[in-house]
Amino acid sequence: METKHLNELRENIFKCMGCGICRGVWERKDEAMCPVWATCLGFEDSTPRGRVTVAQDILDGVIDYSMPLAESLYRCTDCACCATTCDAMDLATGKPIVDVPKIVVASRMDLVENSLVPPPVRNYLKAVYVNGNPYKLPQEDRGKWAKGTEIPVFSGQDYLFYVGDVGSYDERGQKMARSVATLLIKLGISLGILGSNELSDGNDVRVVGEFGLFQHLAESNISTFKDAGVRKIISLDPHSYNAFKNHYPQFGADFEVFHYTQILDDIIRDSKLFKAKGNSIKLTYHDPCYLGRHNGLYEPPRNILNKIPGLELIEMGRNKKSAFCCGGGGGNFFTDMIGGENNSPNRIRLREALDTEAHILAVACPLCAKMFEDAIKAENLEGRLLIKDISEIVQEAIQG
Amino acid sequence: MKKDKDQIKQLLVSIVGQENISGEVPDLIPYIRDSYSTMMGRNIPLPDFVVMPETVDEVQKIVLLANDYLIPIYPRSIGVNIAGSALPYKEGGIILDLKRMNKILEINEDTMTATIQPGVTWGQLRKEANKKKLDIIPIGGPYQTSPVGNHLLTNITPYSSKYHCDRAMTLKVILPNGKILRTGSWASEHGGDANPYFRYAYGPDITGMFRGSLGNFGIIVEMVERLRPVAPVEKEIAFGFKELGPCLKALQAIERLEFTRTCQVYNNILAAHLCLAPHRIKEPGEREKLLAKLPPYQLGIGLGGTEEMVALFEKITAEEAGKRGGYSVPVELELESVAKGASRAIMHMYAPLSGFAAIIGCLPITHVAEINDIVKEAVKKYDVRDPLTGEPQEHELIVIPYDRSSTVYVEQEILYDPAADRATLEPVMQCLRECYAKIVVQYGASHTIPNKTLMKMLVPSYGELLVNFKKMVDPNGIMLPGGPYSLE
Numbered sequence: 001m002e003t004k005h006l007n008e009l010r011e012n013i014f015k016c017m018g019c020g021i022c023r024g025v026w027e028r029k030d031e032a033m034c035p036v037w038a039t040c041l042g043f044e045d046s047t048p049r050g051r052v053t054v055a056q057d058i059l060d061g062v063i064d065y066s067m068p069l070a071e072s073l074y075r076c077t078d079c080a081c082c083a084t085t086c087d088a089m090d091l092a093t094g095k096p097i098v099d100v101p102k103i104v105v106a107s108r109m110d111l112v113e114n115s116l117v118p119p120p121v122r123n124y125l126k127a128v129y130v131n132g133n134p135y136k137l138p139q140e141d142r143g144k145w146a147k148g149t150e151i152p153v154f155s156g157q158d159y160l161f162y163v164g165d166v167g168s169y170d171e172r173g174q175k176m177a178r179s180v181a182t183l184l185i186k187l188g189i190s191l192g193i194l195g196s197n198e199l200s201d202g203n204d205v206r207v208v209g210e211f212g213l214f215q216h217l218a219e220s221n222i223s224t225f226k227d228a229g230v231r232k233i234i235s236l237d238p239h240s241y242n243a244f245k246n247h248y249p250q251f252g253a254d255f256e257v258f259h260y261t262q263i264l265d266d267i268i269r270d271s272k273l274f275k276a277k278g279n280s281i282k283l284t285y286h287d288p289c290y291l292g293r294h295n296g297l298y299e300p301p302r303n304i305l306n307k308i309p310g311l312e313l314i315e316m317g318r319n320k321k322s323a324f325c326c327g328g329g330g331g332n333f334f335t336d337m338i339g340g341e342n343n344s345p346n347r348i349r350l351r352e353a354l355d356t357e358a359h360i361l362a363v364a365c366p367l368c369a370k371m372f373e374d375a376i377k378a379e380n381l382e383g384r385l386l387i388k389d390i391s392e393i394v395q396e397a398i399q400g
Numbered sequence: 401m402k403k404d405k406d407q408i409k410q411l412l413v414s415i416v417g418q419e420n421i422s423g424e425v426p427d428l429i430p431y432i433r434d435s436y437s438t439m440m441g442r443n444i445p446l447p448d449f450v451v452m453p454e455t456v457d458e459v460q461k462i463v464l465l466a467n468d469y470l471i472p473i474y475p476r477s478i479g480v481n482i483a484g485s486a487l488p489y490k491e492g493g494i495i496l497d498l499k500r501m502n503k504i505l506e507i508n509e510d511t512m513t514a515t516i517q518p519g520v521t522w523g524q525l526r527k528e529a530n531k532k533k534l535d536i537i538p539i540g541g542p543y544q545t546s547p548v549g550n551h552l553l554t555n556i557t558p559y560s561s562k563y564h565c566d567r568a569m570t571l572k573v574i575l576p577n578g579k580i581l582r583t584g585s586w587a588s589e590h591g592g593d594a595n596p597y598f599r600y601a602y603g604p605d606i607t608g609m610f611r612g613s614l615g616n617f618g619i620i621v622e623m624v625e626r627l628r629p630v631a632p633v634e635k636e637i638a639f640g641f642k643e644l645g646p647c648l649k650a651l652q653a654i655e656r657l658e659f660t661r662t663c664q665v666y667n668n669i670l671a672a673h674l675c676l677a678p679h680r681i682k683e684p685g686e687r688e689k690l691l692a693k694l695p696p697y698q699l700g701i702g703l704g705g706t707e708e709m710v711a712l713f714e715k716i717t718a719e720e721a722g723k724r725g726g727y728s729v730p731v732e733l734e735l736e737s738v739a740k741g742a743s744r745a746i747m748h749m750y751a752p753l754s755g756f757a758a759i760i761g762c763l764p765i766t767h768v769a770e771i772n773d774i775v776k777e778a779v780k781k782y783d784v785r786d787p788l789t790g791e792p793q794e795h796e797l798i799v800i801p802y803d804r805s806s807t808v809y810v811e812q813e814i815l816y817d818p819a820a821d822r823a824t825l826e827p828v829m830q831c832l833r834e835c836y837a838k839i840v841v842q843y844g845a846s847h848t849i850p851n852k853t854l855m856k857m858l859v860p861s862y863g864e865l866l867v868n869f870k871k872m873v874d875p876n877g878i879m880l881p882g883g884p885y886s887l888e
Contacts, residue, residue: 014819018433020480021544043422043450043497044430044479053433054426062429069426 001064002113005106006055009099013055016098022048022082033081033318035325038348039340045072048082048100055103065107070116074337076104077345078207078330079289084321104330108209117209120335125210128217133200134334135169143195145174151181154192159258160230161191162244164237165200166333166366172373173366177236180260180391184234186398187267191234197224203243203290208331218243218251225255232256234263238290238365239329245295259291261364261390265300268307274397280312283393284358286349286372287323288365301364301390308397314356316349324349328367346375353385360386362393405448408469412451412494415461420452420500431476431495432487447474447488450495456572456580456621459496463619464578466494466878473576473878475619477518477546484882485553485614493880496619504528505622511597512627513569518548518620525625534627537563538662538702548620552881554612554848561801562661563628565809569599571607572622576874581618583607596624609869612849615881616870631704634661637714639726640695644769646724647697648799652765653720654701655805659713662702663801668694670796670813695729756796757828759812759835761845765805771839772797775812778835782827787817810845852885863887 006013023037037047044050051073057063082100111117117125127134133142143153145168154160161181166173184191202217225233233255235241244257268274285305291297298320305313318324327345332338338345350372353361363369372387405423412421422428425446432444448471453459466473472493476486479499488495502519509532514525523543526536539550551568570584581587583606586596599607610617641647647665655663672691699721703713718728759775775795786793796813812835816828839845840858847854855863870887871877880886 011819015817017818018430020478023544043427043452045426047430050430053430056433057429063425066426068424072426 002110003058003065004113005109006059006103009055009103009106010059012098013052013059013103016049016052016056018049018053020047020049022086022098022100033085033322033324035077035079035081035327035345035348036075036338038324039327039338039343039345045069046075051076051104051107052098052100055107058107065111065114065116067116067118070111071118071337073104073107073111074118074121074208074331074335075339076101076330077289077325077327077332077338078104079325080293081322081325084293105207105209108207109211110209112209112211118335118337120337121208121331124331124334125205125208125213128200128202128205129213133165133169135165137169140196142168142198143193145177146181146193146195149178149182151178151185152192153195154228154230156229157192158190159192159232159234159263160225160228161193161234162201162236162240163193163198164235164240164366166370167236168198170366170370172370173236176366176369176389176391179389179395180236183391183395184260184263187264187273189234189263189267194224194228199224201237201240201243203239203247204329204331204334206243206247207329208335214247215251218248218253222248222251222253225253230255232258234258234260236260236366238288238295239367242290242294259297259300259364261291261300261304262297264390264394265303268304268394274307274309280310281360282312282314282356282358283360283362284314284316284353284356285319285362285364286316286326286353286368287320288363288368289323289325289329291364292323293321301362304390304394305362308393310397311393314358316352316356318352324352326368326371328371333367333371344375344378346371347379350375350379350381350385354381358385360388360393362388362390364390404469408465408471409449411465412449412462415458415465416451416453420454421449423449428495431474431479431497434484434487444487444489445491447495448492450497452497452500454500456574459498459501459574459619459621460578460580462494462496463574463576463878467576467578467876470876471878472880474880474882475615477549478521478544480545480549485885487882488880489882489886490880498619501621507532507534507627508597509534512629513597514625514627515596516547516623516625518546518623520548521546522550529627530630533630535630537567537626537628547625548623551611551623552614552620561655561663561804563626564803566608566611567626568607568611569624569626570596571610571620571624573610573618573620575618576876576879581606583610586624614849614885616866616879616885616887617873618879631706633707633710634702634704635710635714636700636702637717638701638729639699639718639721640729641697641699641724641726642695643725644697644772647699647726648765648768650699650721650724650726651799651801652805653724654699654717655801657716657720658804659703659716660701661704662700664700665797665799666698666700667797668696668698669794670798671698673796695727698729699726756813756815757832759814759832759839760810760847761839761843762802762807762809762848763839763843763845765799765801765808767843767845768799768808768810771810771843771845772812774838775814775835778831778838779814782831782834784814784816784827784831787815787820809848849885852887
């Protein structure tokens with residue numbers, strides 16, 4: 001059976017001692033951090049350590065890839081908590097020697113090449129392959145979210161505003177896309193969108209192991225961006241940001257990439273947009289994994305929220321590097337391989353937000369927004385806690 | 401066993417449900433690996449099943465089943481394993497994964513105890529205890545480990561000089577023959593449930609029989625764990641020393657004043673490794689910069705009490721350290737993390753590369769400097785290299801007093817690369833063997849856990865007694881902890 005991609009990480013994989021610290025969290029936080037571990041309390045192969053020991057035995061020829069193993073591997077959300085928790089580090093890079101997220105992606109790439117892909121993942125990939133998006137909606141509908149607004153099509157503006165699949169097709173994502181774009185325009189940012197010419201960024205396609213399709217999407221996007229004269233990109237979605245920033249350069253991309261919170265942070269740092277307010281509203285913030293752990297952007301969202309008068313930012317017990325994943329990463333937003341029902345990651349995280357006694361859970365990712373709104377419904381908490389994107393909070397603060 | 405495997409599976413399914421049992425190889429593989437298997441070779445046999453019970457009743461039924469069919473059982477709590485303590489060593493059998501038994505059954509403010517199951521972690525317990533202004537007694541293991549597992553292992557819990565190393569009060573155990581045993585005051589058939597909090601009831605200390613037993617005598621399904629009150633002010637301070645001898649003298653003098661909560665001595669190598677967990681690395685070369693900044697030896701002290709008490713303790717401590725050449729170490733972020741990690745709650749894993757061979761010995765403080773030199777010389781003699789840099793290695797040292805320095809626990813670590821081949825690991829093994837031979841023979845340094853080899857060599861009388869006790873509670877020989885620790 002094909003183990004080419006795993007084999008490329010052989011040295012890395014055999015450095016693991018199997019202590020199991022990667023399942024938990026560093027710095028005195030108490031509960032399991034790996035969302036799969038926290039969700040299912042399943043057998044050890046569902047944990048980061050288990051994935052590595054299984055990888056060792058695949059490379060040793062003791063076991064082969066199989067469908068049950070594939071189902072376990074696809075539950076990983078690529079949140080990277082294990083990579084920040086592991087004690088084994090490379091002094092030269094400051095990064096973990098045993099990079100479990102990388103090992104999981106390599107295993108998934110092998111699984112794809114061995115045609116051992118669970119049906120929900122296969123359906124997701126097929127939808128992207130056939131329709132260009134996981135929603136199986138027409139490409140020409142991609143820009144419909146901007147209909148009725150004054151958001152222009154890109155024609156040489158300073159920035160391309162890239163929306164992504166969820167911002168383009170999901171109702172909650174569309175609302176967020178409109179909010180971010182209109183706010184940035186209002187604040188004087190020159191931007192345009194690609195509308196129906198936008199393609200999926202492919203971040204989650206890469207993470208589920210379909211590197212060929214990812215490469216196709218990346219090269220197509222790069223070509224479209226270059227043809228349109230794009231130099232700088234503002235991303236709505238941290239998943240897109242991660243793909244553009246960390247994985248497109250290997251195909252020749254040299255764009256400046258920003259998440260919209262970075263741009264907002266920059267604009268409002270010295271501005272007097274906000275009027276002082278008497279009543280204090282408690283709010284907490286959830287770090288998206290692809291903004292936080294994968295890219296180290298913890299402060300821009302907090303800077304923005306701290307700048308708004310009348311808001312009191314209360315951190316959840318697990319925040320920044322220790323933030324607990326909402327469960328929507330690693331393709332799980334579309335495949336829900338992780339499951340969990342009552343104990344699903346989004347519901348666990350929502351309960352943590354409630355513990356802060358905040359009225360608002362602020363997010364900076366359309367996937368997180370959707371995951372938490374679903375959790376609110378599942379937990380029957382409508383009215384107790386509002387899920388708001390940072391741009392929506394800023395809009396309201398400006399309007400008074 | 402093989403003949404009846406399907407039948408046994410069905411019986412296990414009827415006890416724990418289909419989703420909590422597996423005989424699939426990918427599910428089983430992670431249960432036969434830890435650093436011990438890496439170091440000693442990877443030929444650990446596969447068990448037949450992994451089973452995850454949730455209740456005491458389920459555990460009891462599984463143990464009775466195992467007796468009926470003579471199936472070996474390998475129990476484990478949370479499974480933060482680095483020393484083979486939960487690895488199977490015979491073909492077949494059942495891995496009993498207890499992590500679903502993760503409930504804190506009670507936190508009693510009056511008795512300052514928590515009644516917990518084996519799947520509860522220190523972190524989970526601490527969070528709940530803190531809600532009642534109580535805390536766990538400082539430990540030596542990572543936050544993710546299990547108090548029950550630590551009780552069975554012993555050597556990871558001596559970090560508090562004030563509360564000593566023994567925190568378990570009473571136990572509820574499923575004996576290997578399937579019977580339920582309760583210890584201490586909990587054992588009483590009349591009123592035991594009303595008062596399960598007192599360890600020293602009814603003669604011999606049966607709770608103590610399980611300490612360090614590593615699962616040979618049964619499965620602890622509930623444990624009453626001692627907690628401590630949170631003081632109004634809790635503070636960690638540290639003093640640097642250029643030499644180990646004066647640093648140990650200062651530790652001894654301060655401990656005899658009997659006011660510290662925690663106290664420990666460690667060298668700069670250990671401190672650097674603790675500080676430099678991956679997310680604390682800011683740039684290459686950070687380790688060298690930090691090592692240059694750290695004192696060669698450090699005395700870390702945890703204080704607690706009212707504001708006035710802590711101020712007074714701090715003053716006295718500084719005077720005692722100063723008399724012996726100690727100087728106050730500025731509490732920078734990294735150093736603070738070491739002090740807090742060691743004295744308030746948790747010490748994280750020692751090694752930046754996760755592979756470490758431990759030389760452990762409990763002995764009078766008088767000989768600590770000498771056994772430190774023994775390890776230093778052996779590391780040099782066998783040319784043990786730093787697995788990260790390839791340069792000659794310096795070992796880690798930590799010294800923790802038992803009972804106000806009557807004896808100290810000394811742990812010295814040699815790092816190695818777990819991915820290295822056997823030939824590269826051999827000098828580490830030789831070094832380890834030589835160090836143990838010297839510190840045991842010359843200084844009588846004792847280990848805290850019943851390693852089978854050490855037991856046979858050093859304490860055959862103990863070994864015989866424990867084996868006989870095991871035969872009594874485990875007539876069918878089904879309860880098997882990890883290979884190095886089985887009394888079989």
